[in-house]
Amino acid sequence: xxxxxxxxxxxxLMSFFSTPIAYIFLIAYVTLSNAFAFYIGxxxxxxxxxxxxxxxxxxxxxxxxxxxxxxxMWSEEKKSGTVELLLTMPFHDIEIVLGKFFGALIFVxxxxxxxxxxxxxxxxxxxxxxxxxxxxxxxSILLASVFIAIGLCVxxxxxxxxxxxxxxxxxxxxxxxxxxxxxxxxxxxxxxxLAEFISAMSISYHxxxxxxxxxEIKSIGFFxxxxxxxxxxxxxxxxxxxx
Amino acid sequence: xxxxxxxxxxxxxLIVALxxxxxxxxxxxxxxxxxxxxxxxxxxxxxISDGTKTVLSAIDEPIAIKIYFSQxxxxxxxxxxxxxxxxxxxxxxxxxxxxGNLDITFFTPEPYSxxxxxxxxxxxxxxxxxSLSEQVYFGLIATNSINKKEIIPFFDLQRQQFLEYxxxxxxHKLSQSKALRVGVLSGLDSFSDTLMMKQLGSLFDxxxxxxxxxxxxxDIQTLLVIAPEELSKKSIFAIDxxxxxxxxxxxxxxxxxxxDKQLKQENKYLVKELLKAWGVEYDVSxxxxxxxxxxxxxxxxxxxxxxxxxxxxxxxxxxSFAQDNIITSNLEKITVASSGFLTQSKExxxxxxxxxxxxxxSPIAMQRPSEMFRNLNAKVLVDSYKxxxxxxxxxxxxSTKDVASIFEQGFVDEENNTTIKAKLVKSIENVNAIIIADxxxxxxxxxxxxxxxxxxxxxxxxxxxxxxxxxxxxNLNGNDAFISLRGRGKVTRPFTLLADMQREAEQKFLQxxxxxxxxxxQLQAKIHQQRQNIKDxxxxxxxxxxxxxxxxxxxxxVRKELRSVQHNLRKDIESVKNIFKWxxxxxxxxxxxxxxxxLNRYRNNKRKKYFx
Numbered sequence: 001x002x003x004x005x006x007x008x009x010x011x012x013l014m015s016f017f018s019t020p021i022a023y024i025f026l027i028a029y030v031t032l033s034n035a036f037a038f039y040i041g042x043x044x045x046x047x048x049x050x051x052x053x054x055x056x057x058x059x060x061x062x063x064x065x066x067x068x069x070x071x072x073m074w075s076e077e078k079k080s081g082t083v084e085l086l087l088t089m090p091f092h093d094i095e096i097v098l099g100k101f102f103g104a105l106i107f108v109x110x111x112x113x114x115x116x117x118x119x120x121x122x123x124x125x126x127x128x129x130x131x132x133x134x135x136x137x138x139x140s141i142l143l144a145s146v147f148i149a150i151g152l153c154v155x156x157x158x159x160x161x162x163x164x165x166x167x168x169x170x171x172x173x174x175x176x177x178x179x180x181x182x183x184x185x186x187x188x189x190x191x192x193x194l195a196e197f198i199s200a201m202s203i204s205y206h207x208x209x210x211x212x213x214x215x216e217i218k219s220i221g222f223f224x225x226x227x228x229x230x231x232x233x234x235x236x237x238x239x240x241x242x243x
Numbered sequence: 244x245x246x247x248x249x250x251x252x253x254x255x256x257l258i259v260a261l262x263x264x265x266x267x268x269x270x271x272x273x274x275x276x277x278x279x280x281x282x283x284x285x286x287x288x289x290x291i292s293d294g295t296k297t298v299l300s301a302i303d304e305p306i307a308i309k310i311y312f313s314q315x316x317x318x319x320x321x322x323x324x325x326x327x328x329x330x331x332x333x334x335x336x337x338x339x340x341x342x343g344n345l346d347i348t349f350f351t352p353e354p355y356s357x358x359x360x361x362x363x364x365x366x367x368x369x370x371x372x373x374s375l376s377e378q379v380y381f382g383l384i385a386t387n388s389i390n391k392k393e394i395i396p397f398f399d400l401q402r403q404q405f406l407e408y409x410x411x412x413x414x415h416k417l418s419q420s421k422a423l424r425v426g427v428l429s430g431l432d433s434f435s436d437t438l439m440m441k442q443l444g445s446l447f448d449x450x451x452x453x454x455x456x457x458x459x460x461x462d463i464q465t466l467l468v469i470a471p472e473e474l475s476k477k478s479i480f481a482i483d484x485x486x487x488x489x490x491x492x493x494x495x496x497x498x499x500x501x502x503d504k505q506l507k508q509e510n511k512y513l514v515k516e517l518l519k520a521w522g523v524e525y526d527v528s529x530x531x532x533x534x535x536x537x538x539x540x541x542x543x544x545x546x547x548x549x550x551x552x553x554x555x556x557x558x559x560x561x562x563s564f565a566q567d568n569i570i571t572s573n574l575e576k577i578t579v580a581s582s583g584f585l586t587q588s589k590e591x592x593x594x595x596x597x598x599x600x601x602x603x604x605s606p607i608a609m610q611r612p613s614e615m616f617r618n619l620n621a622k623v624l625v626d627s628y629k630x631x632x633x634x635x636x637x638x639x640x641x642s643t644k645d646v647a648s649i650f651e652q653g654f655v656d657e658e659n660n661t662t663i664k665a666k667l668v669k670s671i672e673n674v675n676a677i678i679i680a681d682x683x684x685x686x687x688x689x690x691x692x693x694x695x696x697x698x699x700x701x702x703x704x705x706x707x708x709x710x711x712x713x714x715x716x717x718n719l720n721g722n723d724a725f726i727s728l729r730g731r732g733k734v735t736r737p738f739t740l741l742a743d744m745q746r747e748a749e750q751k752f753l754q755x756x757x758x759x760x761x762x763x764x765q766l767q768a769k770i771h772q773q774r775q776n777i778k779d780x781x782x783x784x785x786x787x788x789x790x791x792x793x794x795x796x797x798x799x800x801v802r803k804e805l806r807s808v809q810h811n812l813r814k815d816i817e818s819v820k821n822i823f824k825w826x827x828x829x830x831x832x833x834x835x836x837x838x839x840x841x842l843n844r845y846r847n848n849k850r851k852k853y854f855x
Contacts, residue, residue, distance in 0.1 A: 134283065214283065
């Protein structure tokens with residue numbers, strides 16, 4: 001099984017790098033992340049050697065980029081007809097789904113690795129808490145993986161890439177917005193029971209713990225459950241389409 | 244059956260079931276694992292300390308905590324937003340550990356709302372965002388069941404590292420009916436108004452004792468003695484008797500009080516005798532010199548103000564503190580000035596007695612007569628800045644058994660012409676004291692500055708003198724829970740490279756400015772001299788005019804140079820910032836392009852090899 005997943009993942013990764021689009025994505029992701037950190041995040045003005053200014057914008061940058069990366073993963077294959085070829089190959093449906101997921105995850109992780117010069121820079125400039133930065137990167141990868149799972153799932157619903165893109169963005173947006181202070185504070189004051197439920201389901205609420213250096217076991221549990229849920233939905237959609 | 248399995252209805256039911264399982268599992272997950280975390284921060288900022296857990300478990304009545312935070316403040320200040328998030332995390336953990344006794348609510352007061360009025364009435368302060376003329380709030384109100392109130396009117400960013408301590412202190416105060424009673428017996432008036440006394444006053448019930456009292460009351464739980472060499476014999480008698488009945492003592496003595504070098508110190512030999520009786524040798528006329536911990540000071544020389552290392556003013560760091568002692572193990576630095584030193588006497592050196600050094604000099608310290616430093620000048624500073632070979636103890640915790648009173652024959656009260664008999668001629672309990680051979684450790688300029696923040700006076704520590712004294716009092720009384728809370732380590736992590744550049748540039752600027760101003764005043768004097776030489780209604784000679792013109796031109800150049808130095812001060816720092824900014828924003832994408840080109844070339848070569 002693992003070998004098959006590896007094959008599909010490698011195929012997906014190579015398909016990213018076979019066109020200049022991959023490089024454009026990576027350049028745009030790194031440039032935007034760093035520019036946001038310096039200009040909107042007030043990296044120097046904060047006066048603190050940390051990457052908080054950088055990680056604060058990651059969820060919103062992923063919202064745009066991961067939607068763009070995943071929109072074509074199933075949609076393009078369905079439109080061009082290669083999906084039938086793929087589904088007739090000697091791979092289980094779950095292997096195909098996981099292979100595509102890991103292919104996209106490796107690509108996004110490469111993008112995240114290209115932001116390491118920021119980490120090096122902040123270490124030259126001061127004495128940051130590097131363990132907090134490590135936990136923030138772990139959080140970013142977990143966040144990206146959930147977004148990829150969602151994007152993949154949505155992409156499998158439609159042949160149209162634009163529809164996949166917009167629908168993914170909307171779901172990401174709901175997941176992110178529900179964890180913001182504005183929304184949570186409103187519910188804490190008016191409907192506290194619902195506030196607990198909303199915070200439990202919010203990606204930004206769980207991601208914030210990672211950026212503060214606190215790896216909450218409940219947050220890891222949430223990311224794993226979300227991954228399992230969206231990959232399962234994707235799997236059942238493929239199975240349904242095949243049936 | 245087969246039709247059902249592959250029908251749209253069955254798939255829909257499956258998806259709905261998955262959604263329900265997902266939502267339920269997420270909620271169960273959040274409830275089940277909410278106590279468990281891995282704290283990745285260096286200072287364990289997300290881990291509630293044992294001290295706080297002790298304080299929270301001791302709450303036996305409901306305490307309500309209300310936090311007011313304006314959203315607008317979070318939007319305009321990322322530092323305050325981070326501070327608020329950290330505060331929320333802490334309080335949520337506090338609630339969890341309080342067995343339901345803490346009720347915590349968060350409010351976001353809007354301008355002109357009822358909530359704003361409520362906050363103001365309760366004593367919170369507002370800050371104004373000048374661009375919008377809007378009031379913002381970030382404060383805390385805590386009340387217990389008898390309506391006793393504790394307030395943080397506006398959270399100060401500079402006290403962020405003390406957040407856990409401040410919160411736990413509030414909870415502790417509201418859950419305790421009585422604060423520790425500390426009696427202060429001071430030989431100097433100058434310490435009553437210090438920030439140290441203010442800090443102690445916020446933590447303990449301070450009772451300033453009469454210098455003429457001959458007996459310390461039983462309800463004084465700790466006796467703080469400052470400069471006993473300035474006290475009367477009667478007061479020293481009271482201290483002797485208090486120590487013999489096992490009272491807790493924190494004593495500050497000093498061979499040379501920097502703040503007042505002309506003090507007579509009439510009873511210094513009596514204090515020496517008292518300490519000897521407690522098993523401590525103390526030389527009243529010698530101070531500690533330490534080249535390693537010497538602080539830089541400015542001193543006037545014939546050629547102007549210069550910076551020197553003052554070997555008697557010490558900034559002692561953590562490596563010279565007792566590492567396994569709860570009083571000092573989590574302190575970073577303590578500053579002292581012209582301190583003495585302590586050693587255990589030979590007679591007391593046995594297994595029944597303890598002499599625990601808490602603060603020491605480095606191993607290259609030495610002793611010097613205090614008289615050398617009474618009238619200080621640059622020559623003394625330079626001559627005494629040498630390496631020694633001793634480690635001297637500046638502060639020690641002693642516990643001594645079988646101590647005899649130094650007033651065995653009683654005390655002669657010369658004023659009333661009576662002899663007061665000593666109630667105790669020998670100790671009934673071990674003498675338990677922490678002795679600090681420096682009084683200047685208490686002075687404001689040695690450890691803190693007062694920050695007036697929105698009308699509230701906040702103490703901002705620059706050294707750990709305050710924590711050291713407070714820890715000492717808590718430890719003497721067996722109240723160690725709070726000691727672990729004081730300052731969990733640095734929360735601020737400045738850009739040290741930029742700060743160093745700034746400091747270097749400022750020093751360079753100050754030096755250049757000083758030289759240029761000197762030159763400027765010399766030129767002005769020269770011009771003035773030339774003009775003096777000219778008598779009224781006498782025309783200038785060509786030479787005189789030339790000299791004046793030259794001097795004036797030089798003055799213009801000097802002023803230009805001064806302005807250019809000021810301008811260059813910021814230039815270097817800005818260019819370093821720009822280098823980092825653009826190398827990350829553009830430099831990395833260039834690397835990606837190069838990576839892409841390399842990968843492409845590698846593939847092409849591989850393809851060529853395959854086809855050849």
